[in-house]
Amino acid sequence: MTKIIDLLQNADPTKPHVSLEFFPPRTEDGVKSLYARMDRMKQTVNPLFTDMTWGAGGSTSDISMDLGLYAQRTGHVSNLHLTCTNLQDVADPKEAIYQSLKTAHEGGIRNIVALRGDPPAGEEEWKASEGGFTCALDLVLFIKEKFGNDFGISVAGYPEGHPNAISVVEDASTLTADEQLRASNFDGVTYCCLDKDYESELAYLKKKVDAGADLIITQMFFDAKVYIKFVDDCRRVGIACPIVPGLMCINNYAGFVKMAKFCKTRVPDELRNKMESIKDDAAAIKQFGIEFGVQTCKELMASGHVTVLHFYTLNLEKVVYGVLDGLGMTLNALSAVDEKDAASMVAKGSAWARIGDKVSTQYGQGVVSEMDQASGNAKITIESWLLAGNQSPVAFLQKGQYQKIF
Numbered sequence: 001m002t003k004i005i006d007l008l009q010n011a012d013p014t015k016p017h018v019s020l021e022f023f024p025p026r027t028e029d030g031v032k033s034l035y036a037r038m039d040r041m042k043q044t045v046n047p048l049f050t051d052m053t054w055g056a057g058g059s060t061s062d063i064s065m066d067l068g069l070y071a072q073r074t075g076h077v078s079n080l081h082l083t084c085t086n087l088q089d090v091a092d093p094k095e096a097i098y099q100s101l102k103t104a105h106e107g108g109i110r111n112i113v114a115l116r117g118d119p120p121a122g123e124e125e126w127k128a129s130e131g132g133f134t135c136a137l138d139l140v141l142f143i144k145e146k147f148g149n150d151f152g153i154s155v156a157g158y159p160e161g162h163p164n165a166i167s168v169v170e171d172a173s174t175l176t177a178d179e180q181l182r183a184s185n186f187d188g189v190t191y192c193c194l195d196k197d198y199e200s201e202l203a204y205l206k207k208k209v210d211a212g213a214d215l216i217i218t219q220m221f222f223d224a225k226v227y228i229k230f231v232d233d234c235r236r237v238g239i240a241c242p243i244v245p246g247l248m249c250i251n252n253y254a255g256f257v258k259m260a261k262f263c264k265t266r267v268p269d270e271l272r273n274k275m276e277s278i279k280d281d282a283a284a285i286k287q288f289g290i291e292f293g294v295q296t297c298k299e300l301m302a303s304g305h306v307t308v309l310h311f312y313t314l315n316l317e318k319v320v321y322g323v324l325d326g327l328g329m330t331l332n333a334l335s336a337v338d339e340k341d342a343a344s345m346v347a348k349g350s351a352w353a354r355i356g357d358k359v360s361t362q363y364g365q366g367v368v369s370e371m372d373q374a375s376g377n378a379k380i381t382i383e384s385w386l387l388a389g390n391q392s393p394v395a396f397l398q399k400g401q402y403q404k405i406f
Contacts, residue, residue, distance in 0.1 A: 001110040002077050003152030004049045005214040008242050008307060011048070016301055018329065019079075019244065019310045020320070021051035024063040031063065034315055035070060041317055042075055044333050045324065048308055050076040051113060051217075054083050065100065069107040079111040079154060080104055084133040094133070098146060105150060113154040113217065114139040114208075137208050144212040155208045157216040157243060159230035160184070161193020161201050166264045181229060184266040191264045202237045209239050216241060217310055220248035220259070223266050224299040231305045244308045245300055249319040250289030253279040254358060290322030290334075297327055359402040363395050368402075378402060 011017060020041060025031050041047070052068040064081070072078035082100060085093070104112070116136045133139050136155055143151055160166070160182045169175060169190040175183055176195055183192040193201065205216070216239070221227055227245050234243060250256050253275060260267050271292065278284040300306045311320050321333035357368045364384025371378045376399025381392050 001108055003214075004077060004079060004111050004154070005152050005242070007048055007077065008215070011307060013307060016306055016329075017048040017308045018045050018324065019049045019051065019308050020045065020047045021053065021246075021310065021312050022067070022315050023053040024067055025315060030315075031067070034067070037315065037317060038067075038071060038076065039074060040338075041313075041320070044317075044321065044330060044336075048077065049079045049111065051079045051310075052081060054081040054115070065103060068104065068109060072108045077111065078109045079113055080109050081113040081115060082139065083115045084135065084139055094142070097133075097139070097142065101143065101147060101151075105147065110150065111152045111154065112143060113156070114143060114213065115156055137204070137211055140208050140211045140213050152215065153213045154215040154217050155205070155213040157205055157218045157230065157234070158193075158201060159218055159221050159226045160264070160266055161198050162219075163262075163264055165197045165201055166191050166193045167197070178229070181223075181226060182266060184260075184264050186261050186264070198233075202233060202239075205234070206237055206239050209241055214241050216243045218243065218246045219263060220246050220265060220312060222248075222260070222271055222296075223268050224296050224303070226266060227300065228303045228305060231303075242307060243305065244310045245306060246310050246312060247293065247296065248312045249314055249316070249323075250275075250285065250292060251314055251316055251319055252282060252285055255314070256285075258358070286318060287322075289319045290326060293319060293323035294326035297323060361395060361397060361402045363393070366395065366402075369394075376400075 022034060022038065025034055038050070042050075050071050052064055052071060054064045068078045068080040082097065084097075101112070114136050116139075133142065140153055140155065143153055158165075169183065169192050172180075172183065172190045175190075175192060178198075179192050179195055182198070183190055185191070209216070216234070218227060218230065231243050248259065256275060259265070274288060275285070278288060297309055300309070311323075313320055318334065318337045321330060321337050324330040325332065325334050359366055359368060359378075359380060361380060361382070363382050366380040366382040366384070368378050369381050378397055378399075380395045380397055380402060382395055383392060385393070387393055
């Protein structure tokens with residue numbers, strides 16, 4: 001059974017490798033399509049390893065496990081995500097996590113991404129399960145305690161700071177040069193993980209590595225300089241393990257804006273302006289996503305810090321293939337791409353399903369203004385048309401009657 005860290009230690013350091021990340025689709029047809037896509041991308045890309053995400057609050061635990069095990073059985077080196085809130089409505093959360101680890105181990109999986117996890121759908125703040133773990137460090141320690149060195153453990157790194165450590169900045173002129181590199185701006189508001197908080201983030205990351213994590217995979221970023229500075233800072237505080245850059249594929253405008261704003265990710269002015277100029281042209285967005293991906297990867301590889309390029313695929317392949325063709329790592333992979341099933345690639349129990357999400361309904365597009373976590377029922381303000389007096393209509397819809405727009 002292969003651990004990622006062993007593959008990296010034996011890999012040619014002059015030749016960057018590729019890894020892929022998928023999420024559990026919402027529908028059965030989506031799952032079937034993902035099986036086929038994973039098979040195709042295994043043959044075309046031959047990834048060093050393949051991540052499968054674990055939904056917010058453990059909401060996709062069964063299908064995540066099934067997909068992770070499928071990847072392992074079909075030749076991928078499966079890197080299964082696991083969160084502190086592993087399963088919903090269980091009497092003993094730690095035992096539930098242990099059973100998930102045991103199932104993965106028995107299925108041949110030897111790599112786990114240990115995460116705190118995101119809030120469940122409909123909630124803004126993350127809360128620990130009663131009797132469960134409070135942070136990713138707890139989960140790393142638990143895995144080492146119960147399974148020794150059987151699992152390779154990856155943890156998350158945040159080049160711009162964890163969203164919970166990012167503050168609103170009243171006066172951007174007070175930011176240091178390092179803070180300016182991490183700062184983002186949305187709707188006229190500046191956000192930044194200030195230097196003091198950033199150093200605390202690094203100290204916590206080092207605790208996770210010292211506890212037994214042997215690989216860091218970063219949160220998405222859109223400015224290569226942010227990642228390069230982050231790696232340098234990690235080395236400064238004594239973190240020596242590989243740090244893999246997480247690369248979000250730009251597939252459409254709505255998803256780009258939503259994810260950047262949710263994570264408070266820095267968007268350079270040049271990128272923001274370009275996306276605004278082509279936001280209504282889906283084909284142009286995809287093509288630019290390829291061009292931007294190639295440019296970013298070249299800058300990362302030139303830094304000397306990168307041994308693996310980790311693509312957040314969004315369960316699609318066109319942009320990934322286009323980037324890899326552009327880097328000379330695949331040959332004409334883009335010419336054979338098939339994304340006719342793209343509409344089925346909607347996340348099951350997605351961490352993005354929150355108040356403020358843009359959704360499509362039978363009444364047109366709208367925004368979720370209220371949501372009941374238990375049922376998934378939502379109050380949606382319809383934006384596609386107006387009532388008398390320029391009032392936006394409101395619809396109260398059940399889960400399944402609306403679909404998030406990425």
